[in-house]
Amino acid sequence: MKRKQFLSFTGKILFLFSTGGIFGSLLKGSKIQSYIDEHPQVVRYALGIQIDKCIGCGNCVVACKIENDVPKDPFYFRTWVERYIIKKNDQVIVQCNEGGAGKLSQDIQEREILRSFFVPKLCNHCDNPPCAQVCPVGATFQTDEGIVLVDSERCIGCSYCIQACPYGARYMHPETHTADKCTLCYHRIKEGKLPACVEVCPTQARVFGDIESKASPLTRLKRMNKIHVLKPELNTEPKVFYTDLDGEVK
Amino acid sequence: MMETAHNELSQLLSQISGYIYPNEIEVHWSILIVVYPYLTGLVAGAFILASLVKVFNITELKPTYRLSLITALSFLLIAPLPLLLHLGHPLRSFEIFLTPNLSSAMAMFGFVYAWYLMVVLLLEIWFDYRVDMINFAKTAKFPMNWFYKVISLFSTDTSPHAIAIDKKVIKFITIIGIPSAFILHGYVGFIFGSIKANPWWSSVLIPIVFLFSAIVSGIALILLLYMIITPSRGIPIDMKCLDKIASFLLYAVIIDFSLEILDFIHRLYESEESIKILTEMVMNKLFISLVVLQVLIGMIVPLSILIIIKLTGFNQELRKLLYFLSAILIQIGIFSTRWNVVLGGQMFSKSLRGLTTYKLEIMGIEGFLSALVLLILPFFILALLIKILPPWKKTEELPI
Numbered sequence: 001m002k003r004k005q006f007l008s009f010t011g012k013i014l015f016l017f018s019t020g021g022i023f024g025s026l027l028k029g030s031k032i033q034s035y036i037d038e039h040p041q042v043v044r045y046a047l048g049i050q051i052d053k054c055i056g057c058g059n060c061v062v063a064c065k066i067e068n069d070v071p072k073d074p075f076y077f078r079t080w081v082e083r084y085i086i087k088k089n090d091q092v093i094v095q096c097n098e099g100g101a102g103k104l105s106q107d108i109q110e111r112e113i114l115r116s117f118f119v120p121k122l123c124n125h126c127d128n129p130p131c132a133q134v135c136p137v138g139a140t141f142q143t144d145e146g147i148v149l150v151d152s153e154r155c156i157g158c159s160y161c162i163q164a165c166p167y168g169a170r171y172m173h174p175e176t177h178t179a180d181k182c183t184l185c186y187h188r189i190k191e192g193k194l195p196a197c198v199e200v201c202p203t204q205a206r207v208f209g210d211i212e213s214k215a216s217p218l219t220r221l222k223r224m225n226k227i228h229v230l231k232p233e234l235n236t237e238p239k240v241f242y243t244d245l246d247g248e249v250k
Numbered sequence: 251m252m253e254t255a256h257n258e259l260s261q262l263l264s265q266i267s268g269y270i271y272p273n274e275i276e277v278h279w280s281i282l283i284v285v286y287p288y289l290t291g292l293v294a295g296a297f298i299l300a301s302l303v304k305v306f307n308i309t310e311l312k313p314t315y316r317l318s319l320i321t322a323l324s325f326l327l328i329a330p331l332p333l334l335l336h337l338g339h340p341l342r343s344f345e346i347f348l349t350p351n352l353s354s355a356m357a358m359f360g361f362v363y364a365w366y367l368m369v370v371l372l373l374e375i376w377f378d379y380r381v382d383m384i385n386f387a388k389t390a391k392f393p394m395n396w397f398y399k400v401i402s403l404f405s406t407d408t409s410p411h412a413i414a415i416d417k418k419v420i421k422f423i424t425i426i427g428i429p430s431a432f433i434l435h436g437y438v439g440f441i442f443g444s445i446k447a448n449p450w451w452s453s454v455l456i457p458i459v460f461l462f463s464a465i466v467s468g469i470a471l472i473l474l475l476y477m478i479i480t481p482s483r484g485i486p487i488d489m490k491c492l493d494k495i496a497s498f499l500l501y502a503v504i505i506d507f508s509l510e511i512l513d514f515i516h517r518l519y520e521s522e523e524s525i526k527i528l529t530e531m532v533m534n535k536l537f538i539s540l541v542v543l544q545v546l547i548g549m550i551v552p553l554s555i556l557i558i559i560k561l562t563g564f565n566q567e568l569r570k571l572l573y574f575l576s577a578i579l580i581q582i583g584i585f586s587t588r589w590n591v592v593l594g595g596q597m598f599s600k601s602l603r604g605l606t607t608y609k610l611e612i613m614g615i616e617g618f619l620s621a622l623v624l625l626i627l628p629f630f631i632l633a634l635l636i637k638i639l640p641p642w643k644k645t646e647e648l649p650i
Contacts (some may be wrong), residue, residue, distance in 0.1 A: 009480055067628045075259045075275045082269075094269035094603055121271075130447060136359070137342070138351035156345060157338015159278035160356050166447035168271030168600055172278060177338030250601050 036130055043214045044146040045184055046239035047198070048221040049120050051246070053205035058101035060197035060206065067185060067196035074098045076171045078182040079122040079197050084248060088114045092248050117248050120206065122197070123148060123169040123182035124230060124238030131161035131170065131179075140179065146239060147186055152178040166231050167238075184208075195221035211239070261609070267534075268527075268604025277596045277608045280616040281333035281589075285624050287438045287460065288588045289329040292628075294435040295468010296322040297427055299373070302414050302498065304424040310494040316378065316641030317479070323371050324632040330363065332624050335615050355441050357417040366434045376401075377416045377423070379639050381408050383571070397638075435464040442591060449524035449602075450531075450595040455513045462506040467584035469499045470577040477574055479636075489566055496573050502554040503580070507549055527602045535597050535605055540590045548583010552576035 023220070053244035064070060064079045081100025085093040085108055095104055118249035123150050132140045132148060138160050139154035150161075162170045162179060173180040189208070193199070198206040209218025218241070225243040231250065232238070242249075259275050266275070300318035302308045334340050350357035383402035386396050439460030442451040473495045480487050517525065532540055555576045559569055592609050611617035 073256050073259065074272065078271045080272050092603070094601070096269070096272055098360070099272050130445075133353045134356065134445075135351055136354045136357035137345040138354075143568075154342070154345065155339065156342040158333075158336070158356065159338075160441075162273075162278050163595070164445055164447055166600055168273045171273040172276065172338065230631060250603070 016104060043144075043210050044212045044239070045189060046125065046146070046186065046209065046211045046218055046241065047122070047195070048207035048209070048227075048241045048243065050137050050205045050207070050216045050221070050225075051117055051242055051244040053203040054081065054118040054120055055203055055205075056083055056100060056104070057202060058099070059200045059202060060120060061099045061101040063196040063200040064182075067188075068183070070180075071174055073174075074102070076173070076180070078169075078180070079120060082119045082121060082249075083116065084114045084119060084246065085218070086114045086246075086248060090114075097141065100145060115246075117244075117246060119242075119245075120197075121167065123165075123184075124167055124240045125182075125184060127237035127239060128235060130164040130166070130234075130236060134160045134164040136160065140183075143186075147184050148181075149183055149186060150179050150181060151177055152180070155179050166234050166236065258609070258611075262607060265607040265609075266604060268599070269601055270599035270604040270606050272346070274599050275543060275606055277593065277606065279592055279596060279616065280336070280608070280611060281621045282336040282616055282624070284585070284588045284592045284622050285332045286329065287435075287592070288585055289325050289332070289624075289628070290435055290438050290462065291464030291467050291584065291588070292471050293322045293329060293366075294464040295432040295466065295470075296325070297366060297431045297468070298465050299469050299472050299495070299498065301424045301428050301431075304421055305428065310488075310490045311498075313480075313488050313491045313642070314472050314476050314495065316482075317475060317637075318468075319371065319375050319378065320470060320635045320641060321475060321628075321632055322468075323375060324628040324635055325491060326363075326367055326371060327631055328628045330359075330625060331627075332621070333359075333522065335620065335624075355444055359547070362434055362437050366430050366517070368422060374416070374420055374423045374427065375639070376403075377419050380405055380416055381413060383516045384408055420441055432461055436461050442595065449522065449593050450528060450598065451591070453513065455516075456591070459506070459509045459513060462502060462509055463566055463584050463587050466499065466502045466506050466580060468608060469495060469502055470580040470584075473499060473573060474581070475575045475632075483619075483642075487570065489569075492570070492573060496556060496559070496569075496576075499577070499580070501552075502558060503549070503553050503556065509555060510545075510549070524598075524602055525600045527605070529547050530626065531594060531598045531605055535607065536590055536594050538585050539649045540594070542588055543586040547579055548586055549580075552579045552583070 046063060058081055060079055060090060061077065064077075065072065068078060070076055070078055077099040079094055081099070083095045083104055085095070087093065087108070089112075093108065100120075115135060125146060127146065128172075129140070129142065129148050132138075132142060135141075135155075137154055137156055139151045139156070140148065141151065142148055152173075157177045157179070158171065159172060159179065162172065165181075169180045170179050174176070185193075185197075188195060194208050195206075198208045207218050207221050209216035209221075210223070211218055213219060221243065222241060226243045227243060228245040229238040230239060230245075262275055264547075296318045299311065300315050300322070301317040303311045309612065334343055337343055346357055347360040380402060383398050384406060385408075387398035387402060388408040389395075390398055439457030442448075442460075443453055443456030444449045471491070476492070476495070477487060517528070552575075555572050559572055564572065596606075597608060598605050613619060
C-alpha cells in the first residue's frame with residue numbers, strides 16, 4: 001500500500017468513526033431523552049417529625065406566623081405544638097397555649113406525671129385530601145409535588161374544607177375571607193430552601209425532604225425509625241410522618 | 251372587622267372545656283347554615299304533600315294542592331340566600347355553576363337547585379295555572395293583563411284537548427318531582443353525612459333522616475298555612491282535608507322519629523371512640539335544643555297528641571286547636587333538629603378531647619335578626635304569589 005492510499009484509507013476510517021460517534025451520541029442522547037420522558041423525575045415533598053426531639057420551644061410556631069403572614073391572634077395557626085401530659089391515673093391533659101408559643105401551665109405536680117411529650121402539628125398534605133375533595137370550586141388542589149394548596153383567588157369562603165379536615169389544620173383568614181393553611185412554605189422550597197419551621201427548629205425535630213428520593217434525609221428517617229401518621233383509619237394518607245408517636249395523640 | 255372578630259373569639263376562650271385544636275375556636279357554619287336546610291326541607295315536604303294529590307289521587311288533599319306548590323316555590327326562591335350571605339366571597343359564588351369541582355357534594359348544589367326550580371316546580375306550576383293565566387290575561391286590567399300574557403308565554407289554547415295534555419304533563423312532572431324532592435333534601439343531608447372527619451355528621455342515615463324530617467316539616471307548614479289562610483278568606487276549614495293532612499303528618503312523624511331513635515341507639519350501641527365527647531356535648535351544650543326542644547317538645551308531645559286524636563277523635567274545634575298546636579311544636583322541633591345537626595357538629599373538637607361553644611349574635615350578617623328575616627321573607631313571597639296566582643277560585647271553596 002502506498003503512503004497516499006494509506007493516508008486516504010486511515011482518513012476515511014477516522015471520518016467514519018468520528019461521525020459515527022456523533023451519530024451514536026445523538027442516538028444515545030435521544031435514548032436518554034426518551035428515558036427521561038418515560039420516567040419523569042417525581043418529587044413528593046413531605047415532612048418528618050421526631051417527637052422525642054421536640055422540646056416545645058414554639059420557635060416553629062413563631063417562625064411560621066412571621067414567614068407566612070399568619071394573623072397574630074391565637075385562633076389562626078398553620079402549625080402548632082401540643083403538650084401531652086399523661087398522669088399516673090391515665091388522665092390525659094393536652095395543652096396548647098398560643099399554639100404552643102405561649103407559656104405552659106405548671107400546675108401539675110411532677111410526681112403525678114407518668115409521661116409527657118410535645119407533638120408539633122400542621123397540615124398533613126394528605127395524598128387523599130378530603131379538603132380538596134369537598135371544595136366546590138376546586139380552589140384547594142394538589143400540586144405535582146403532592147403539596148395541598150389553596151388558591152385564594154378562587155376560594156369562595158364556604159368553609160366546607162375546614163369542616164372536612166380531620167386535623168383542624170385550616171382556618172378562615174379574617175382579612176381575605178378565604179381558607180388558609182400550611183403550604184410547606186412552597187415559596188421557599190421552590191427556591192431550594194427549607195420550610196421556615198424546619199429551618200428554625202433548634203433540635204432538628206422536623207425533617208423536610210423528598211420521599212421519592214432514596215438519598216433524602218426524610219427517606220432515611222423513614223428507613224431508620226418506626227413511623228406513624230395521624231388518624232390513619234380515615235384513609236387520608238397523610239404525608240407528615242411521626243417517629244415515636246404516642247397512641248394518645250389524635 | 252378583624253378587631254371585632256378577635257374580641258368575639260377571645261370571649262369564647264373562657265367557654266372552652268377540655269382541649270380543642272387552636273383553629274377550632276371559631277364556629278364556621280352559623281345560624282344561616284341552620285336556616286338553609288330548614289328552608290329546603292320545607293320545600294321538599296310541601297312538594298311531597300302536593301304530589302300525594304296528583305300521583306296518589308288523595309282527593310281529600312285537593313284544597314291544599316296549589317297552596318303546597320306555590321309555598322314550595324316561595325321557600326325555594328329564598329333557600330339559596332342564607333348560603334350566599336354566609337360565603338366569604340359571595341361574588342365568586344357563580345364559580346360553583348361555571349367551574350364546579352365534580353368530586354364535591356356542595357358543587358352539585360347548582361345542578362340540583364336549577365333542576366328542581368326549573369324542571370320541577372316552575373314547570374308544574376306553569377302547566378297547572380296555564381288556563382287560569384290565559385283567563386287572567388283576558389280579564390285583568392292593564393298592565394296586569396300583559397303580565398299574565400308574558401308569564402303564560404302567550405299561550406292561548408284552552409280547548410279540552412289542551413287541558414287534557416296539561417293534566418298528563420302535570421302528572422308526569424309530579425312523578426319526576428318526587429325523586430327530585432328526595433334528591434333536593436337528601437343531597438343537603440349528604441353534604442353533612444359524607445364528612446368522615448366528623449363523627450356527629452358522618453352517618454349514612456343522615457340524608458334519610460333529613461328527608462323524613464323535611465316531609466314532616468313541609469306537611470306541618472301546609473297544615474298551618476291552610477288553617478290560617480282559609481278562615482281569613484271567610485271559608486270554613488274542610489275537616490276532611492285537615493284530618494287527612496294530620497294523618498299524613500302522623501305517619502311522617504312516626505317514620506322520622508323511628509329513624510332518629512335508630513340513629514341514637516346505633517351510636518350508643520356501637521359506642522365508638524367519639525361517644526364520650528358526643529355524650530358530653532349533648533348533656534352540656536345541646537341539652538335544651540336537643541333533649542328538650544327537638545325530642546320532647548318537637549317530637550314526643552306532638553306525636554302523642556296526634557296519636558290520641560287518631561284514637562279518640564275529639565270534636566272539630568278541639569281537633570283544630572290540637573292540630574295547630576302540634577304543627578307549631580313540630581316546626582320548633584325540626585328547626586332544632588337542623589340546629590343540633592349543624593352546630594352540634596362544630597361544638598366538639600376533632601381531637602375528641604374538648605368542647606367549644608356557639609354564641610348567637612343578634613345583629614350582623616350571621617346574626618339572629620338576619621336569620622329571622624330569611625325565615626319571614628318566604629311568607630312575603632307567598633303572599634305576593636297568592637295575589638298573582640291565587641290557589642283557589644274567588645267564590646269557590648275548591649280550586650279547579
